[in-house]
Amino acid sequence: MIKKMMILLLICGVSAFAKAQNDSIQIRKIYDEALKNGNSYEWLNYLSNQIGSRLSGSLGAEKAVNWTKEQLDSVGLDKVWLQPVMVPKWVRGLPxxxxxxxxxxxxxxxxxxxxxxxxxxxxxxxxxxxxxxxxxxxxxxxxxxxxxxxxxxxxxxxxxxxxxxxxxxxxxxxxxxxxxxxxxxxxxxxxxxxxxxxxxxxxxxxxxxxxxxxxxxxxxxxxxxxxxxxxxxxxxxxxxxxxxxxxxxxxxxLPDVQSYNVIGEITGSEFPNRYMVVGGHLDSWDLGDGSHDDGAGVVQSMEVLRIMKAINYKPRHSIRVVLFMNEENGLRGGRKYAEVAKSKREKHVFALESDAGGFTPRGFSFDTDDRNFDEILSWKPLFEPYFIHSFVRGGSGADIGPLKGNGTVLAGLRPDSQRYFDHHHAANDTFDAVNKRELELGAATMTGLIYMMDNYIQKPGKLMTLPIKD
CATH class of the missing domain: 3.50.30.30 (Glucose Oxidase; domain 1)
Structure with a gap:
């Protein structure tokens, strides 16, 4: 009996080691694709310099909705659609x-x-x-x-x-x-x-x-x-x-006007009715062009799904990119998405938001229970070669906050924040303040976490150390 148990433990150990090696190789592919062939910087250039500020209810916001939908269509996702949401319309007027x-x-x-x-x-x-x-x-x-x-x-x-x-x-x-x-x-x-x-x-x-x-x-x-x-x-x-x-x-x-969340999806190969979300908010304030807040999060989230398509990764769960409208002055987009998901009884197992600027990524904050967090901490060695070392408990993001509950794991990308508030909500939140490599590293880091969650999450609120075998 003891001999059999030792053999079983050895087999499990070898299997876990092989899986960890495969994860390391897959994450390397993700970073290579983001850094060599990434679209995030070019996307941000257009969003910031051709469209500009995107205050809810503005012409800029409307243009951003149409343009980001076109880009997601071009990536070759399984579904792309607009989700209507009524948003406030406030105008600054004369200087x-x-x-x-x-x-x-x-x-x-x-x-x-x-x-x-x-x-x-x-x-x-x-x-x-x-x-x-x-x-x-x-x-x-x-x-x-x-x-x-x-x-x-x-x-x-x-x-x-x-x-x-x-x-x-x-x-x-x-x-x-x-x-x-x-x-x-x-x-x-x-x-x-x-x-x-x-x-x-x-x-x-x-x-x-x-x-x-x-x-x-x-x-x-x-x-x-x-x-x-x-x-x-x-x-x-x-x-x-x-x-x-x-x-x-x-x-x-002024009276509320209709706008939209922009949503794209890769349908899951094993669990098409269980959803993972990655997103940022498409609206911005009107003084600058909103490159850090939150153009960076928008293009990084779009890039997550583009990378998966580029490396031919077929996710087990359905993965959605959601570009939320009206985070800055109402949070209507995040609430609407959660409201529709609840009405359709959709099961969301994980959500990740990038809304802290396009600076060098340092890690993630997680809103989850102790057991899940301990499991997530075991993944740190896979990210440390990329200097992603900070896995902490804390808030995730305003837009995905309404999804909290029923065991859904929430996370927020945490870039180096020391210069973020130099630009936050000001006229100098512009494209020239964003570094291409830092932006791309953030997109790769987000994709890496989505990959790990896709492979190790079992059901809402419960993770596994080995892949699911149905």
Whole structure:
């Protein structure tokens, strides 16, 4: 009996070793295809430079939907289709204008941009005294007596000593999203928010904001100011607390319009009714061309399926690329995809999102249980030759978040993030800021993970160390 068990263990060990060798060879093929014959950089060039910004409901977004569908059709996928989704339509209008007034007639112009969803200033703009705060809670402590009739200046920066820049971002973005709603409650006439970036520059960074339950008549204009502008305003307020701020914006919210998620699929050879998703969001803000956020994720996700076709890999599960619409100011695309999947009772076993820029890939974050994560950690040796070493627990992506539940494993590509927020939601989020090789490495890394999941996932929420044998 002992001898038989030893023989069985030896056979299993040899089989596992052979499988690991095969996985290593397959992942090498994936990287070779991405780096030698990749399409992601050329695709991004067209998306960024020929189509440009793709704010939900805009002509750019419509062009991007049609163009990406054409490209997926050309790859030779089994299915390509458009999934209708109603999205908000907010327009920026004329360029914003702002200045700091330290004395009558003594002004200094500073760069600002309207926050997405903001109302316009009244005709002729808004000029008022400024009160600087570091948090939403500080407004509550100051009360209406100190806030009423003033422009609230939120000046809490990203925390410099937090190495994870996404955590630093999360530590201060509440003032951008909810600051105007709170300031309006206490009688403020406008809000200026320090741009959410570590960089000190003259680029204001936009982003979504919400008025919560405020009625339209109670809403106040909200803008981001560049970090250099914020530093100057803060300094001048210390020198002269009577300093005033003027800004003018003509942005507006229009009725919702129809747009689309773009979806392409390779049908699974063994499990056609079990789905794996890879995607990014097709919409972008309107200041730059959205190359890092999230043009990179879009073309990398498209490239995953192109690579599989190019190396003649036939996935066992149905693999979909989903280019989500309206992540930036509504998340309508991600919610719609999950809603339709639920209505059709589709079984989603895995979803991967790239929405952290096109910088050098470092690894992945996983939203799953302990058992699955321990299994995934055993794959690290296959990725370490490509300097992919960070497999961590954490969030995945906003668009795939609605798929959470029923054991679905979620993951997010994690590139080096130290320069990401230099470009995030700003006019310098442009094609020239993306490195070709880094972009291609990210696409290969995503394809490698999809390959591993396709071979080792057994059923929703359960992984195996050996391939399924039915």
């Amino acid at each position: 914003e204008y702002a200045f700091i007034e330290t004395d009558a007639g003594k002004t200094t112009k500073v760069p600002i941009c309207a926050l997405g969803g903001s109302v316009a200033t009244p005709n002729g703009g808004v000029k008022a005294p400024v009160i600087e705060v570091q948090s939403i809670e500080e407004i509550e402590k100051l009360g209406a007596a100190n806030v009423g009739g003033k422009i609230v200046f939120f000046n809490r920066p990203m925390q410099a000593d937090v190495i994870d820049t996404f955590r630093a971002y999360g530590g201060c973005v509440d003032q951008r999203y909810s600051g105007a709603a709170k300031a309006a409650e206490y009688g403020a006439v406008g809000v200026i928010v320090r741009s959410v970036t570590h960089s000190l520059d003259d680029y204001p960074h936009t982003g979504s904001m919400s008025y919560g339950d405020l009625k339209p008549a109670q809403r106040i204009p909200a803008a981001a100011i560049s970090t250099n502008g914020a530093e100057l305003l803060s300094t001048l307020l210390k020198l002269n607390p009577e300093t005033k701020f003027f800004f003018s914006m003509s942005c507006k919210n």
